[in-house]
Amino acid sequence: MDATPLPGHDQLYDWAPCGLLIAGSGGLVKEANSTLCAWLRCRRDELVGKVAVQELLTVGGRIFWQTHLQPLLRMQGSVAEVKLELQWRDSPLLPVMLNAAERQWRGEVLLQVAVFVAEDRHKYEGELLLQRQRAEDLAAQHAEDQRALSAAQTQAEDRAQFAEQLVGMVSHDIRNPLSVIQMSAVVLERGVGAEQQKASVARIARAVQRVQHLIGDLLDFTQARLGGGLSIRKLPDVDLHQSIADAVGELAVGFPDCVLRHERAGTGHCSADPDRIVQAIGNLVGNAASHGDKRQPITVRTEDAQGVFRLFVHNAGAPIPPELLPNLFEPMVRGKAAGVAQGVGLGLFIVRAIVQAHGGKVSVRSSADEGTTVRIDLPCA
Numbered sequence: 001m002d003a004t005p006l007p008g009h010d011q012l013y014d015w016a017p018c019g020l021l022i023a024g025s026g027g028l029v030k031e032a033n034s035t036l037c038a039w040l041r042c043r044r045d046e047l048v049g050k051v052a053v054q055e056l057l058t059v060g061g062r063i064f065w066q067t068h069l070q071p072l073l074r075m076q077g078s079v080a081e082v083k084l085e086l087q088w089r090d091s092p093l094l095p096v097m098l099n100a101a102e103r104q105w106r107g108e109v110l111l112q113v114a115v116f117v118a119e120d121r122h123k124y125e126g127e128l129l130l131q132r133q134r135a136e137d138l139a140a141q142h143a144e145d146q147r148a149l150s151a152a153q154t155q156a157e158d159r160a161q162f163a164e165q166l167v168g169m170v171s172h173d174i175r176n177p178l179s180v181i182q183m184s185a186v187v188l189e190r191g192v193g194a195e196q197q198k199a200s201v202a203r204i205a206r207a208v209q210r211v212q213h214l215i216g217d218l219l220d221f222t223q224a225r226l227g228g229g230l231s232i233r234k235l236p237d238v239d240l241h242q243s244i245a246d247a248v249g250e251l252a253v254g255f256p257d258c259v260l261r262h263e264r265a266g267t268g269h270c271s272a273d274p275d276r277i278v279q280a281i282g283n284l285v286g287n288a289a290s291h292g293d294k295r296q297p298i299t300v301r302t303e304d305a306q307g308v309f310r311l312f313v314h315n316a317g318a319p320i321p322p323e324l325l326p327n328l329f330e331p332m333v334r335g336k337a338a339g340v341a342q343g344v345g346l347g348l349f350i351v352r353a354i355v356q357a358h359g360g361k362v363s364v365r366s367s368a369d370e371g372t373t374v375r376i377d378l379p380c381a
Contacts, residue, residue, distance in 0.1 A: 019096075019115030024108065027052035036115060040088040051088075053113060058085045058093070073102050073111070083118065095119055174214060177207035217346040221331060224353035232273035232357045240277060240309060241268030241302055247278040248285075248300050255289045258298055265303035270380045272309075272358055277378075280354045283347035284313040284374050292372070293317035304380060311376040320366040328364055351376075 013020060019036030023029050029047045037044050040056070054065045061084045072079050078101035086094040099114045184200040184207075192200075224230040241264045248262040281300065288298045292315030301312040320328065329352040331345060351374075355362040360378040 019113075021047075021053070021113050021115075023053045023111040023113065025111070027054055027111065029053060030110070039091075039094055039115075039117065040086065041091040042088055053111065056086050056088055058087055061085055069100070073100060077102055083121075086115070095121070097121070174211060177210045180204070180207040217350060220350045220353065221346045224350065225331070230276070230350070230353040230357045232276050232354070234271050234273050234358075236271050237269055238272050238274045239268050240270050240272060240274065240311075241266075243274040243278055244281055244300060244302055244311070247281050251282060251285050255285070257294050258289045258292075259296075260285065261297050261299045263299060263301040265301075266305060268302060268304055268309070270304065270309045270378060272378060273354075276354045276357070277311075280351045280376070281311075281313070283351050287347060288313060288315035288372070291315070291317065291320075296371075307380050309378045309380050311378070312373055314371055314373045316371040319368050320364070320372055325364065325366065329362065 014033045014035075016033055016035055019033065019039055021029055021032040021036055028049065029051050030049070032044055032047050034044070037047070040047075054062045057065060064084070069079055069082065078099070080099045082098045082100070084096055084098050086096055095118045097116045097118045099116075101112050103110050103112055181204050184203045187200045188197060220230060245262050245264070248260050252258075252260045285298060285300065292298060296316040299312070299314045301314070303310050329348045331349040352362050355376050355378070358378050360376060362374065362376050364372065364374045366372040
């Protein structure tokens, strides 16, 4: 039988499978066992009488000690299973579970602390947090995917509905000029007189022009909406004053019932696609002629100042309804003139696409007193 004596109390304290320390009421370490010193990679004489318990904690642990643990110890005398991290000088960070209690001993309040290494628990908790974060990320991604899918479905439905409406409107708008062409062809087949022939040929030409204009609008719309923007061919130095003046003169012939005026200020030289700018002017003047007061002139004013070319198209008459203004430049927004819908509703959309392709801005202001003014700002350079 082995007669070797068992370890004494001092050895049991020093060899305990947990870190043990005793501190005074101010926190200064009075005793620490070998286990704790080994974990902290220090000697006992480096701690005893020289270091306070809270100095063995990380910065966050010290704040927690001051704000939570000390008040709890004062109130209830002990705390248990408090997760903290120890670090002494250059030793590695050591996650631990801490039990502490205040005890009266020979007229002095002593703080007894037991420390248990919690590296495995720390890793487990870290893995749990990581998995929770991954689960939250997956849930957020799933929710985002669901929103994107819902948005895509809504967009697809809107596009399908838009396509149906566009086909119906184009079919209606193209039927009228085709009817004119057919009726004029029937008149020509009857062998009518020269004047009637001339009138029929003129009607056919106008109808063909309307169809060509409609097809051009549809092609521009397709390019602007589905092709990422309207294509333009900028020239480095264009006299937009003159290009617009020529366009106004041609438009005056096309709108004989209206009075068109062109006012200019400045040099008018700008880097732009003159054909596209003239196209935008044509759409704006056409709108003004359809919806404005024909007894008062349509004014096209152009000016340039401080590197910006400004273009204004103004007409008098009934103002644009306020509910239409926010979406005026969207496709298929059509006004009413004399109770009849005008065009397929792509004109102002194409105007905005032309302006945006030039890096400019377009806006509209409309009131009963001032009439309607569309303003275009284009960078000159």
